[in-house]
Amino acid sequence: MLDIAVIGCGPAGLSAAINARSRGKEVKVFGAKLCSPALHKAHRIDNYLGFPGIRGEELRQRFLDHARAQGIVPSTEAITAVYPMGDYFELQLRQETVQARTLIITTGVGIARPLPGEVEFIGRGVSYCATCDGNFYKGKRVAVVADSPEGEEEVNLLAQLADRVWYLPLYQGEYRVADSVEILEDKPAELAGSTRLERLVLKSGRELAVDGCFFHKEQLPATQIVPGLALEDKHIKVDRDMATNIPGLFAAGDVTGRPYQLAKAVGEGQVAALSAARYLDARR
Amino acid sequence: MLDIAVIGCGPAGLSAAINARSRGKEVKVFGAKLCSPALHKAHRIDNYLGFPGIRGEELRQRFLDHARAQGIVPSTEAITAVYPMGDYFELQLRQETVQARTLIITTGVGIARPLPGEVEFIGRGVSYCATCDGNFYKGKRVAVVADSPEGEEEVNLLAQLADRVWYLPLYQGEYRVADSVEILEDKPAELAGSTRLERLVLKSGRELAVDGCFFHKEQLPATQIVPGLALEDKHIKVDRDMATNIPGLFAAGDVTGRPYQLAKAVGEGQVAALSAARYLDARR
Structure with missing residues (x-):
């Protein structure tokens, strides 16, 4: 079991990881490919102390190099669900599950709104993992x-399982899918139903009568x-120790909120990791 | 009048200053000589993202260089009192006063306890500035x-003003003081009196009957x-915007509290500066 799982590999996530290591904790980082698209695109950064006038991409590389020097290589496996189990967390990946005693969420903003x-x-019809939930949709x-x-x-x-499958790719390219799959050049707009999902409404106005809708993000x-995570103004609510309302879960x-800035993220990542380490040590 | 005065030139203070500059604010930094003695002494720092395994002194120099590149050179003039004046602050230096619309305190910890x-x-007998208060002690x-x-x-x-002057230097060296001054090889232990200061009790047990006691720190x-500043566990109480209980005053x-760590300080300095900038912009 991991001591600390970090979701997100931007500045906050990497800072959390190196600080977890500095406390001798077993840590793993899960993140999307670029780790920090905003940093990747930034032409010039002047307000991260120690690096006057640095290119965003150069800083991004230095951050990843620093993490790598401490044995931290972010995994690009997506986490599709997190189950708080009391004294640990069960993380649902597409092909497996991972257990961690504490969790630090650093997923940033700018992720597509639901x-x-x-x-x-x-x-009740919406899922983020076909491997996990596909069997519920036989026939x-x-x-x-x-999105990829x-x-x-x-x-x-x-x-192979369902009776009928529609595919809405939100990316350009060749689609290598089974012949039975119907590819739609449309976009999802809304999900509707009563107690369970019944219809996927598309941008064009067309409606698909579905039992399930899988999102791959x-x-x-x-x-x-994370079910039950408390928010404030659409951000995860944290205290000065970066603790959320769920014990053992930090962000x-x-x-966690504005300002959306590099140094703030790095500082908060550090505090979250040290808080998680303290939480772990108190339970040993 | 300054937009932002920063007291302290450690990582938090310098980060606040460069971020104030990035928002186009007029800023001045007041700090003690080394700016960050802890950083100066640190053999190796591994948990400030972007600088794996750097010597503390090298990082301290880089921080000062970064500030200098943006025109920020910390002043070593000590601030002996701060008076919140409603919509600005009056800062008492030994020889002059400075006005600032907002104030960011980043004085660290480890300063001698009162x-x-x-x-x-x-x-009522205790003062930190002879130039300011000396005239009250004629005769x-x-x-x-x-301490220096x-x-x-x-x-x-x-x-030149008082009838009798005792000097308690807490440092080693030659003391170049007027002949009338009595130098004591002793240390202060306690201040006592009723409505005003009446006695300075020394470590040796000796008591000096004094009307005033000046501290030079x-x-x-x-x-x-800062009169009226709210504390929590001996630290300045701040919210997530690094605002204190006094409007326009940030820390x-x-x-502001543990963990006493570099990245936390840099991140909080940034947040404090951006909060001060927002406070200023809202009042324009």
Whole structure:
């Protein structure tokens, strides 16, 4: 079991990881490919103390190098759900589960907002993992919405189980999907139903009668993967120790609120890691 | 009038200053000589993201260089009192006063604790500035406690005004003071009196009957220089915007509480500066 799992590999996540290591904790970082797209794109950064006038991409590389020097290489496996189990967390990946005693969420902002109805129907028709939930849809009708080609694997798995599969790729390219899959050049707009999901409404106005809708997203908003996490103004609510309302769960960086700034994220990542370490030590 | 005055030139103070500049604010930094003695002494720092395994002194120099590149050179003039004036602050230096619309305190920890009785008698016998308050002690008896040779200037000024002057230097060296000054090889232990200061009790047990006691310290605890500042566990109480209980007054770094760490200080300095900038912009 991990001591600390970090979701997100931007400045807050990497800072949390190196500080967890400095306290001798077993840590693993899960994040999307670029780790920090904002840093990658930044032309020049002047307000991170110690690096006057540095290019964002150079700083991003230095951050990753620093982490690597301490043995931390972020995994790009997406976490599709988090279950607080009392004294540890169960993290649902697409192919496996991982256990961690504490969790630090540093997923940033700018992740696509959930669709109307999406959060309401999680577990009642909405899923983020075909490997995990596909079997519930044997002989049924499902739609798959994906922001990257990795979604095609999910579609093809579902094509073997479900009666009918629609695919809505939100990216450009060749789609390598089973012949039985119907590819739609449309976008999802809304999820509707009564006690369970019944319809996926598309931008064009067309409605698909579905039993399930699978979303494949590179990174999921924390609010969607952790049930019961308290928010404040759409950000994760934290105290000065970066603790959330769930014991053992901490957050840092943009996901906790403004200002959306580098030094704040790095500082909060440090505080979150040291708080998690203290939490662990108190329970030993 | 300054937009932002920063007291303290450690990582939090310099980070606040460069971020104030990034928002186009007129800023001045006041700090003690080394700016960050802890950083100066640190053999190796591994948990400030971007600088794996750097020597503390090298990082301290880089921080000062970064500030200098943005035109920020910390002043070593000590601030002996701060008066909140409603919509600005009056900062008392030894020889002059400075006005600032907002104030950020980043004075760190590890500053000598006040003596028993010291805070109680501020303005009623205890002073931190002979130039400012010396005239109140014409013909009276005063003691001067100093942690550096700069205190000798204060003693000599008081020797011209007071009837009797005791000097308690807390440093080693040659003491260049007027002949009338009595130098004591002893240490202050406690200040006592009823409505005003009446006695300075020394470590040896000896008691001096004094009307005034002047302290010359390189840096004063914020709690002693700002009347009415709210504390929590001996640290300045701040919210997530690094705002204190006094409007326009912010704090960052170790002075706001644990963990006493570099990245936390840098991040909080940034947040404090951006909060001060927002406070200023809202009042324009």
